[in-house]
Amino acid sequence: xxxxxxxxxxxxxxxxxxxxxxxxxxxxxxxxxxxxxxxxxxxxxxxxxxxxxxxxxxxxxxxxxxxxxxxxxxxxxxxxxxxxxxxxxxxxxxxxxxxxxxxxxxxxxxx
Amino acid sequence: xxxxxxxxxxxxxxxxxxxxxxxxxxxxxxxxxxxxxxxxxxxxxxxxxxxxxxxxxxxxxxxxxxxxxxxxxxxxxxxxxxxxxxxxxxxxxxxxxxxxxxxxxxxxxxxxxxxx
Numbered sequence: 001x002x003x004x005x006x007x008x009x010x011x012x013x014x015x016x017x018x019x020x021x022x023x024x025x026x027x028x029x030x031x032x033x034x035x036x037x038x039x040x041x042x043x044x045x046x047x048x049x050x051x052x053x054x055x056x057x058x059x060x061x062x063x064x065x066x067x068x069x070x071x072x073x074x075x076x077x078x079x080x081x082x083x084x085x086x087x088x089x090x091x092x093x094x095x096x097x098x099x100x101x102x103x104x105x106x107x108x109x110x111x
Numbered sequence: 112x113x114x115x116x117x118x119x120x121x122x123x124x125x126x127x128x129x130x131x132x133x134x135x136x137x138x139x140x141x142x143x144x145x146x147x148x149x150x151x152x153x154x155x156x157x158x159x160x161x162x163x164x165x166x167x168x169x170x171x172x173x174x175x176x177x178x179x180x181x182x183x184x185x186x187x188x189x190x191x192x193x194x195x196x197x198x199x200x201x202x203x204x205x206x207x208x209x210x211x212x213x214x215x216x217x218x219x220x221x222x223x224x225x226x227x
Contacts, residue, residue, distance in 0.1 A: 041220070041221075042219060043216075089216075101154045104154045
């Protein structure tokens with residue numbers, strides 16, 4: 001089975017940098033993704049790491065270490081609109097490559 | 112990016128009735144779609160993997176006779192909650208992936224089901 005752990009809540013100041021960690025235990029692994037979900041909305045894709053290292057997409061960066069079963073999402077220059085829940089997700093290496101989501105981190109950005 | 116349409120967005124029904132939720136990929140063909148359930152302030156729980164032209168693959172603990180999934184075409188999957196009860200009230204979300212970009216899930220807007 002798959003298990004992904006994240007901090008439940010994080011609070012940060014507008015303009016600051018915040019890191020959201022994700023540790024996983026999986027029976028198969030084919031990549032780590034990050035999704036953002038605003039209250040009442042659908043998740044939207046942010047970033048994907050298939051290999052070790054850092055991926056940068058604008059203000060968002062994501063890091064993966066497969067040997068440590070660990071990844072993180074880094075949000076820079078925080079804006080109020082970044083207040084949302086963030087989920088890491090693992091893509092299974094099985095036939096249908098299903099995606100299992102982490103426990104989720106609620107980020108609150110304060111002025 | 113790819114667009115996934117999900118309908119209805121909100122439904123209220125009486126206990127014992129059945130509710131059908133549709134998930135369509137509008138600008139790509141999706142051989143595989145996924146159905147999730149999400150309780151307030153919790154993560155997305157995968158219910159089943161919907162495969163075009165074959166039976167759905169259900170996750171452990173999900174009643175396949177309760178949650179009927181049909182993937183009749185490459186752009187449409189439906190989830191029917193049969194004989195709904197108040198405990199089935201939840202937020203149901205579908206997602207689809209493009210065959211050549213399986214690292215990205217495109218989500219529908221979700222369906223909020225309230226069973227009275």
